[in-house]
Amino acid sequence: MKQAADIRHVVLAGSGVMGASFAQIFAAHGYSVTLYDIAKEALDKAASLIAINQKAMVDQGALTQEESRDLVQQIRYTTEKAVFTRADFVLEAIVEKMAVKHSFWPEVSELVGEDVVLATNTSGLSISQIAQAVKHPERFAGMHWVNPPHLIPLVEVIAGEKSSTDCLETIRSLALRLEQHPVMVHKDPPGFVLNRLQYALLREACHIVEEGYASLEDVDSVMKYGLGMRYACLGPFETVDFGGIDVFYNVGSYLFGQLCNDTCVPRIIQENFEAGRLGVKSGAGFHDYSGDKAAKAIAKRDAEFLKLSQCLFGKREDV
Numbered sequence: 001m002k003q004a005a006d007i008r009h010v011v012l013a014g015s016g017v018m019g020a021s022f023a024q025i026f027a028a029h030g031y032s033v034t035l036y037d038i039a040k041e042a043l044d045k046a047a048s049l050i051a052i053n054q055k056a057m058v059d060q061g062a063l064t065q066e067e068s069r070d071l072v073q074q075i076r077y078t079t080e081k082a083v084f085t086r087a088d089f090v091l092e093a094i095v096e097k098m099a100v101k102h103s104f105w106p107e108v109s110e111l112v113g114e115d116v117v118l119a120t121n122t123s124g125l126s127i128s129q130i131a132q133a134v135k136h137p138e139r140f141a142g143m144h145w146v147n148p149p150h151l152i153p154l155v156e157v158i159a160g161e162k163s164s165t166d167c168l169e170t171i172r173s174l175a176l177r178l179e180q181h182p183v184m185v186h187k188d189p190p191g192f193v194l195n196r197l198q199y200a201l202l203r204e205a206c207h208i209v210e211e212g213y214a215s216l217e218d219v220d221s222v223m224k225y226g227l228g229m230r231y232a233c234l235g236p237f238e239t240v241d242f243g244g245i246d247v248f249y250n251v252g253s254y255l256f257g258q259l260c261n262d263t264c265v266p267r268i269i270q271e272n273f274e275a276g277r278l279g280v281k282s283g284a285g286f287h288d289y290s291g292d293k294a295a296k297a298i299a300k301r302d303a304e305f306l307k308l309s310q311c312l313f314g315k316r317e318d319v
């Protein structure tokens with residue numbers, strides 16, 4: 001099975017929000033990169049998203065104009081599946097539907113070399129279940145990044161029931177070569193670790209707004225100026241240690257039973273979804289992204305993430 005040191009040409013399947021970002025990360029670290037998608041227009045959209053991201057990085061001084069130009073020139077785009085025959089590693093970031101992933105993997109895992117490690121960026125679908133469609137499933141695992149991956153370094157390396165230790169080590173080692181922070185997830189429950197934590201919090205955030213306890217904007221502020229700031233430096237267990245386990249025990253004794261325990265998608269998310277308000281990608285979501293607001297919002301987010309990343313983790317020489 002290929003090790004991280006053997007990987008040169010990476011094929012990224014799915015040129016959407018995540019694929020476009022992955023292309024920049026791998027290219028910035030010297031890999032030959034091909035973005036594959038079924039839709040030519042998706043590839044074109046990825047190229048313009050990459051341009052926005054790269055302009056933000058140059059404006060922030062993270063890259064020179066020349067470095068950015070060289071990086072962008074390393075990224076190729078194709079709708080041809082033959083590209084998989086030349087892959088040393090495949091990272092899939094196609095649409096989050098099990099049926100689509102099950103239709104994608106049989107052909108691709110047949111096209112690639114038998115020693116090529118294969119990874120999926122699924123947000124929370126069962127790795128073991130996706131692996132049922134993969135030839136040689138021992139070389140398949142989860143490699144779950146956080147959006148935007150060119151700025152947020154966490155990567156979950158998730159073991160499916162058949163993932164071999166060599167496969168997991170190749171993915172972990174590759175994440176380190178890409179200056180990411182891999183964490184090993186030993187089983188593949190829905191949502192793994194990051195999304196179980198993120199969605200537990202999102203459920204409560206929606207509940208707070210739906211019950212009228214606080215506005216959507218102020219709930220966002222509670223995270224940005226309170227919990228988010230603290231969690232940028234301390235994890236939940238470190239936080240409890242600093243606050244006092246006795247204090248958290250006493251608060252928990254009356255609060256845990258009061259938290260939202262709904263099992264359906266929160267109403268305010270469902271309403272936006274059904275109205276086609278998908279967020280930045282559609283020009284509107286919980287906030288307005290019409291006109292040039294989307295590009296401005298991405299640039300503002302990237303600038304803030306970059307400053308925070310440089311402050312917390314030191315200057316990143318490249319993305």
Ligand SMILES: NC(=O)c1ccc[n+]([C@@H]2O[C@H](COP(=O)([O-])OP(=O)(O)OC[C@H]3O[C@@H](n4cnc5c(N)ncnc54)[C@H](O)[C@@H]3O)[C@@H](O)[C@H]2O)c1
Pocket residue numbers: 013014015016017018019036037038039042092093094095096097100104121122123124144145146147
């Ligand atoms: N967006 C996020 O915040 C985020 C973060 C982490 C993980 N993920 C996961 O990454 C994956 C992609 O998410 P995204 O936000 O980039 O989605 P997206 O909708 O932006 O992009 C998906 C891309 O896949 C392409 N595609 C669909 N079916 C395909 C197929 N059969 N073959 C090749 N390409 C195909 C689409 O044309 C589209 O360009 C999902 O599994 C998602 O859960 C998303």
Ligand SMILES: O=C(O)[C@@H](O)[C@@H](O)[C@H](O)[C@@H](O)CO
Pocket residue numbers: 122123124145146147148194195198
């Ligand atoms: O938040 C992220 O970037 C990831 O955890 C994603 O996996 C996200 O949570 C998904 O729900 C898609 O946005």
